[in-house]
Amino acid sequence: MKIKEVSEFTGISAHTIRYYEKQGVLELPKKDSSGHRNYSDTDVELINWVACMKNSGMSLRDIKGYVTASMEGRNEDALVALRIHLEKLKEQKKNIDHYIDVTEAKIKRLSN
Amino acid sequence: MKIKEVSEFTGISAHTIRYYEKQGVLELPKKDSSGHRNYSDTDVELINWVACMKNSGMSLRDIKGYVTASMEGRNEDALVALRIHLEKLKEQKKNIDHYIDVTEAKIKRLSN
DNA sequence: TAGCAACTTAGAGCATACTCTAAGTCAAAG
């Protein structure tokens, strides 16, 4: 897959994919004979999961930690990163539930 | 209340409160004889609610919209801002629930 | 073979939201 196809498939812009590679969040894929990025199915799968983590609010620093552990076969470290993120998501959910309550209450108070 | 007390009460730093005033998110409070900010109970109450909105992820632009409507007595506009924010919170909650599921599934898959 | 789209790089610019610095004023405590 070329970068544009990956971009369309994952919803991350080509600019952003290159940016992630420059930041070390993603590894550079193999290049074809004319120097263009050529992504394997495995690469695309990883980028897709990165998109998911990004959308769920994981920081690039943490995504990089996950990806690096993953690429180096440090499976336990990758899992730890995911578990920490999961805890953050659950915390966020709790906070949002609270803020929904508070905002609903405020709206009710102002509606009189 | 002086700015430091407001800062302690609301959890927003004095720097940030001044920044909000410069950005027009908050109105400048009355100043005492030596030119220091002197916040009324009403001011503090508003800043506290601003802190709540900020913590729940409302952008400064939207908080400014709410505060301005509120200060100008445009109650319906203030309410609309809150209702829009409430919808965003509910959307966020849905997304987070989804990402919790996805992350848990990923963890399970990697745990084998 | 000319044109066009898609690719490449380094690096600049932007949006959001702070966060800090410099230089100075002012009031109360020792």
Place this chain on the structure above:
DNA sequence: CTTTGACTTAGAGTATGCTCTAAGTTGCTA
């Protein structure tokens, strides 16, 4: 009186995460 600490301002700097630009190469299509 002088030191301490909180306050004032304008404005610079930081962090995150893009987003775009410039200048150039490559490869398909008419």
